[in-house]
Amino acid sequence: MDFYFGLAQIIGVHTLLGLSAYIVLLTGQVSLAQAGFFAIGAYAAGMLTVLAGWHIVPALGAGMVIGSATACAVGFPALRVKGLMLVIATLAFGEGIRLFFFNFDYQVAKGGVQLGPLGGEGFRQIRFFPENGWSTLEVMLFIWIFVVLVMLLLWWFDRSRYGAVLRAVGEDELAAQSVGINLTAVKVSAMTVGGAIAGLGGGLYAHYTTHIEHASFNILVATFAIAYPIVGGLASVLGTLFAVIFVQGVLIEGLRFLGDWRNLLFGALIVLAMNLRPRGILDAQAIVWFKRLFGGGKRNA
């Protein structure tokens, strides 16, 4: 059973990673910097519990704040460029963060043991959960509380005017500013919220794996972050969750029996999924269908 709890932990953390890219993607911006914010949250929260002896909840909060502050600071210059240029700019930032942690040493002796990040060796012994005797199930539930909270928050955004404005900007920037929307403010706010979610996800990730290193935040992770909302569809936050389950649960774990052939089939299945459902697994049409199924078609003004 622990295997499934472990899988659920991975799915939860990756859902947060995907949702951090989802809100930025709503404004039409493709950001490969999410792995960078994820790394910042992971290192910050890890250092606070291990070196400063904080409880995990405030440490996660601090990771969120630092992640969102970085995202906000990166957002202003980065969002002046568009399309492919933005992809390159955010990729450069993400790699910059990774290389920073590759060279980052900050070790403190605690009880005769050196603890803390040690460059390429990574940051070992982030042992808040084992030290406090949390079982895999408890850790899994802890992670999912945050996943559900973030999904509720984004679902609320989606139903508010803010969500509609994000989508309006994503659709037509020219028309959006012509109806009085401040493009910079909207894009940077989406980036900031995305940075907070990535920072939270990173903090959780650091604590359940207990060992992080620069390679845990490479370009592949950045690509996954952006792939989840694209594969899942931008119609609803549930799309990202479905995509993570599809990728992490079905493709990566479900195909393990294939050995090395798995990676080949993995790519092929993504291509197939995008061909069958070009607007994502859960697109606007699927939502209409679900609403009809559950008889909720009478909401709205």
Place this chain on the structure above:
Amino acid sequence: MLELRGVSRYFGGVRAVDGLDLEVKEGEILGLIGPNGSGKSTTVNLITGLIPLSSGEVRFCGKDLAELPVHKRLQGGIARTFQNIRLFGQLTVWQNLWVAQNSPEDHARRGFFSRWLGGQRGVREEISQLLEFSGLADKQNELASNLAFGEQRRLELARALAARPKLLLLDEPAAGMNVEEIADLDERIRKLRGHGVTVLLIEHHMELVMAITDRVAVLNFGQKIAEGTPAEVQIDPAVQKAYLGGAEE
């Protein structure tokens, strides 16, 4: 209300707008006409700030607009529609109007929280009025991209009005419309004037221009070649020459 002084815009060697002086007076409907490529749409883009000026000055209610970004100009009271309709196609009709509520009155009346994170309830009344005005009440939950052409034009007009503009720039609102739709548009623009909105109407459809404008300015190659009442402009030889390629004299 709106004053353009010596406004120019060059694209490389092309003088799209060349030393244009134009004044829109409060409460009037000013027509801006001219052959294709004479700089009418560029003028609208210069007024709303989508393209920067090469030289000259645009003043609105006495204030120089030079430093204001596009969204501030809208909040200052200048709204527009586009020649090639630009709606938010994946949003519903209702949401298209919702996101456009960015007037200073809306800012003052609602706090930050309710303006951004509030639901649809608080603004239902105002949007219903706009839907009523544009005859789209029964389509409010349709995606904008699923509307018929004429409905899309009406929605774009309603979206511009959602910001409670003082000055409305209409860029060829009758393009592609049939006779009945144009009559309908005519009536709507008159109603707007009744509500105190000043209108700058760019249009190729001469019957509409001659019927509802108070004054008309004519552009050719980026320069103003005539200005006056519709009747005066119609008989102006320079205007006839620009449109018909007049005979050598």
